[in-house]
Amino acid sequence: MALLMDLQAIETALVRLIALSAAPEADVFEDKEPLSADVVRRMIGGYAYINELLRAQVNLFSYGSSAHWLELNHLVLCGATPERREQFRNHIAQTERRFYDDSIGGIGERIDWLMRHRSNSPEALAAGIFLHMTSAPQLFIEGNRRTATLVASYALTSRGRPPLVVTENDYKAYFALTDDCKHMHRDRWDHFLSYYGFSYRMERFIRQTADARYLKESDGPEGPATGMASSPCRANPS
Template sequence: MPTSRLDLAAIERSLRAVQRDFDRINASLDTPRDPFDDEVLERMLAGYRFVDQLQAWNVDLLERGSSEQLLQLNCLILCENPGPALEECSPQFRLTMQRFYDDSSQGGVRALMNYLADHRHPTVWRRAAGVYIQMLSEPQLFFEGNHRTGALLTSHILVRQGRPPFVLSPENAKAYFDPSSLIKGYRKGTFKAMREMPRLRNRIADLLEATAVQAYLIPPHRALSA
């Protein structure tokens, strides 16, 4: 069955606009971010290319058997030229793999799958937001790169359902970064998290839906002729 694909050129234009305006964006944030330099930009573009390839392969990262490809997504945004062995991605990636596969951890991949099994979200926007929060709250899914990998996984979830990917822009950057910084401060299972997470999930879901740009998505009939 034909599937929608990403318009990678349109995505790159938006990310480069963020890079050009990042000093202003960063000054407006409640918690300033690291520089959006060329290395970060190129690795995010590599991540979007991988998300697009997953569409071509009809791979769902949240299905059983796809955990290694989910790790690969994180590896792509951390390493310029990740080798065939994931543990060679970065000096810290072995720690990421240990955390990822730790079944006793509230932040491992099993906990993520359990979250999805326990939560039947009414819309794809709520589902994507819920997965993002599950990744980013403590303990986090990956040792590093959770914000960027989370944005890419969110995009993957949306595109699988025919929705545009989430792409950072000068217009949506503050609305994305500020709640993301809040989410990092919550620990799964605590009273504070259980009280605040539904509000943050709705906030992220509303952001994803309100800032969806159809131009980032190539519909199936155009993708076939491209």
């Protein structure tokens, strides 16, 4: 029986972060949008979308699945409702142009990397793709860290490992680690050692924070937590 992510358990963990995220000491982290109920709902929508992909046995890391990466970014930033998508239509259009047209920072480079490293352990693969999405040049205009958390969770859960979920016990380590990543340019020769150092640190973080409570066995159709409408999962996006 396939393993999925337990959305209720993940939502509980994220809700507990709301007060911590708004605390004064949390301001030391760069470009961090304080967590709110709306941000949590959007993240749960993203986790729910990953569950849909797992149920449909969609390979997120194949060349034909790039539209799913875009959808994950749209979900964490804009949500799923038609009204929100209309409100952010210009941002969505700009994101899609960058995503497909950037020969250095676009999706093609990420899929090529995944193809070369698909035999890595689940934790190493998750850490590597997280790094490739959040280091410079970043994949998306905004929301790279949150989207990378979801893509890393797919890499883990699709291979039977717990997803990447930030909790009240490790959120400081998570943001400190990922803030460092933003300043790394993976194509610069003087960042070569930093790249592998970060990849090791991220892999270790994923292993140390893995929690089986965020996994469940697939037992039939599942709706996302808090009644949030999920986006349709397209098994063969154009």
